[in-house]
Amino acid sequence: MIEVGQKLPQAQLSELTADGMVNHDVATCFAGKKVVLFAVPGAFTPTCSAAHLPGFVVNADEFTAKGVDIIACVSVNDAFVMKAWGEAQNAQAIMMLGDxxxxxxxxxxxxxxxxxxxxxxxxxxxxxxxxxxxxxLNVEQPKQFEVSKAEVILALL
Incomplete structure (x- = not known):
């Protein structure tokens, strides 16, 4: 597992934007920026839709005020699903990335x-x-939702 102090590996994440599909090289996309990246087991799933993503949507301005350049959500879903989920959740301030x-x-x-x-x-x-x-890095125990909440991450900044 990646650890605090390590660089992100070379990888691509996809985002469906108004201009079409964008394949982001993680290293390039996040270079020189302060990023909060959170991951969910799946778009449109109960805890992810009811609590995890909404916490970051509601607190987006507070993250920006604390110097965060990008708030990104990643899931092992395609970019089409991530875009639809972001629209359904009013997540305009969140970069919705498909893995x-x-x-x-x-x-x-x-x-x-x-x-x-x-x-x-x-x-x-x-x-x-x-x-x-x-x-x-705050990783949840299985079937838990405590340490990766937006409010917990805000308190770390």
Whole structure:
């Protein structure tokens, strides 16, 4: 698993924008920026839709006020699903990133196999990244939602 002090690995994440599909190189996209990246097991799933993403939507201005350049949500879903979920959740201030093949999630060691539920998924976590280096990492225990909440991450900044 990636640790505090390590650089993010080379990876691509996709985003469907008004201009079409954008494949972001993680290192380039986050270079020189302070980023809060949080991951969910799946778009449109109960805890993710009722609490995790909404917490970051509601607190987006507070993150910006604390110097965060990008708030990004990643899931092992495709960019089309992430865009639809972002629109349904009023998440204009959040970069909704798809990790369709799970390569980024595997590269940072935060993948899990959920079996028949959905196969390869991400563990629930939130991290703070500064210029591509992880400065804080909060990984949830299975079936928990405590340490990756927007309010907890805000308190770390």
């Amino acid at each position: 369709g093949d799970g390569s980024f999630t595997k590269a940072i060691g935060l993948d899990m196999d959920t079996g028949a539920f959905g196969g390869l998924r991400s563990q629930r976590y939130a991290m703070v990244i500064e210029d591509g280096v992880v400065t804080s």
